[in-house]
Amino acid sequence: MNAAPSSLLPNSISAQVYESLKAAIMEGRLVPGSRLLVLDIANTFQISQAPVREALERLKQEGLILGKPNKGSVVSEITAKEIVDIVAVREMMEGFAVKHSLPYLEENHFQELGRIVQCMEDAIRHKNKLRLVELDHDFHGCFYELCGNHVVQQMWEQMKMKVMRFIAVSNYRFSTERLAQAHYHLIDVLRSGDPSLAEAQFVDHLQAYKTIHTLIAPD
CATH class of the missing domain: 1.20.120.530 (GntR ligand-binding domain-like)
Incomplete structure (x- = not known):
């Protein structure tokens, strides 16, 4: 997972994780098909898993990632x-x-x-x-x-x-x-x-x- 952690404030952790992942997807650092594992992301940002799940849910709502059986969340394809x-x-x-x-x-x-x-x-x-x-x-x-x-x-x-x-x-x-x-x-x-x-x-x-x-x- 190539999105780098930043200085996170308690009341904006989910929003900052969302922005970081979104930037990584939009810039092509997270390519289509890349898996986004909650635990890995939480460890990268040194935070709990709850704000990561919130960020991933927002990305799903926008169509940037998809939930796939046995894979969790993956970056959506664009053909x-x-x-x-x-x-x-x-x-x-x-x-x-x-x-x-x-x-x-x-x-x-x-x-x-x-x-x-x-x-x-x-x-x-x-x-x-x-x-x-x-x-x-x-x-x-x-x-x-x-x-x-x-x-x-x-x-x-x-x-x-x-x-x-x-x-x-x-x-x-x-x-x-x-x-x-x-x-x-x-x-x-x-x-x-x-x-x-x-x-x-x-x-x-x-x-x-x-x-x-x-x-x-x-x-």
Whole structure:
């Protein structure tokens, strides 16, 4: 188990174990199929087993790990086909979400999007690629929240963790230097107020992720 222990406070042990394991999974230090044994993790962090179980349960709820008979908890798989399928569905969903969010965007929304991209720039400077993935999720998640379609929102909630995982794979393989600028461009497109243009530009932005499936072992 490659996740390193940190200085843990009694009231946040479970949360910190969760964050450490999540980072190890997202960064690929814990690869799909890796076993997560409660006793080993507890020994690594020098803590009791109860907060470890709580952390693992949270990871299970997010789909990052699975419970398997005779193996306990293992890191969930993410296949090339899943990536291709998710990107295809996301293109349709995000185009819809952006187009239908546009009438509701106000200056405070644009300011928030700009703040997120500024944080992206900071994450890029500090080479914090996990934080960059989280910020990318926050940026695009805004439109699923604003679009007013509860089914689209639910579908996004169900798939977002796998989306974040393969974006993390991409960010660790490819340069992220232009990622913030690409998102500033999306904000400019949104400010144009043209729903069709915004839809097309966001879908085009997602096209880059179609190559990520080549980084995952074939089914």
